[in-house]
Amino acid sequence: MNEENQRRRTRRRERPVKKKKGRILAICLAALVLAGAVYGVHIWADYSGSFQSSAEVTVKIPSGSSGRQIAAQLAEDGIISHKTVFYYYMRMTGAGVGLKPGSYVLRSDMSYAEIVEALSAGSEREDVARVTFPEGLxxxxxxxxxxxxxxxxxxxxxxxxxxxxxxxxxxxxxxxxxxxxxxxxxxxxxxxxxxxxxxxxxxxxxxxxxxxxxxVDQEIRDRAEEMGMTIDEVVTLASVIQAECSYPSEMANVSGVFHNRLNDPANYPKLQSDVTVFYIRDEILPYAGSDTEDFYDQLYNTYVHNGLPVGPICSPGEDALKAALYPAEHDYYYFITDKDGNFLYAQTLAEHEANIRDAGI
Incomplete structure (x- = not known):
């Protein structure tokens, strides 16, 4: 009798376990189905271009690129999200055979068919202008x-x-x-x-x-934070460096002068950079009117305004941005260029005035 009771209790304990395992299995299966459905939606959106942003991107397809390389390039440039899916789409449709190298302006909301059509047509279009913008404009x-x-x-x-x-x-x-x-x-x-x-x-x-x-990637952002600067301050300082110096080899030294002044505001409250004055004269007053000169002097003129100007004064290139974040370490607070474009640095005002005399300007 005791053995029979024991068997019944054992069977009662086992039944809920089976039910619990069944529920867990059902939940897992449902999760897999849901995940598959979500992934399928993502693939469909990528394939059709639905629900995508419409940003335009210039994509360069090098000569001799394979189908996989083209798919990888499109993914890197943000035109597609699933490079493997796009690659097999090209294989199944035979579309990869007619794709031509070149530079293309594509949209991120284009369907796979539209992308293939554009790459098959070639990039030599009469209504495309290639424009180069030098640093410092x-x-x-x-x-x-x-x-x-x-x-x-x-x-x-x-x-x-x-x-x-x-x-x-x-x-x-x-x-x-x-x-x-x-x-x-x-x-x-x-x-x-x-x-x-x-x-x-x-x-x-x-x-x-x-x-x-x-x-301006995460590396630059991390370095700016390390330097105690905002991205806007980095771009502003880089624009002054760019306008002052067109030689990448000298940019870190010029940056060091400005950083030394910024780090010693009690003795050097002003950057005293001529290019900030030129910006007001050449880029603001001809359009805003001469009656705004005093107003913008207070914002941009670094002989009047303490520290950095209110904002950038030109478009700096990558060399100037890096120089703003990685200044040379020295004790100079002044610099000037001579008639041959050589940079002369000084620690004191007396040394700077001597450099001015030597430069003959």
């Missing part, structure tokens, strides 16, 4: 060059940058609310770009800002 100069090349009207481009909501870019959202002349001066990254003739200012701006976001 002002925003007005960049806008004028766009208009000269037939891309978009200068004033429309400037107005878009000054007024559009571009807070999807972290570096724009982080900008202080101040009275700088052009909100995005310094953030239109100098490089070579392909544009459509008559392209909308919004997509032109996206090309520049996407490139800036690519250059």
């Amino acid at each position: 002002s925003l007005r100069e960049i806008a004028d060059l766009l208009e000269e090349k037939g891309v978009c009207p200068a004033d429309e481009f400037l107005d878009y940058l000054d007024t559009a909501d571009l807070s999807q870019y972290d570096f724009v959202a982080e900008l202080p609310d101040d009275d700088r002349y052009h909100r995005l001066e310094g953030y239109i990254f100098p490089d070579t770009y392909d544009f459509y003739l008559g392209e909308a200012p919004a997509s032109v701006a996206a090309r520049f800002l996407d490139r800036f976001e690519q250059i």
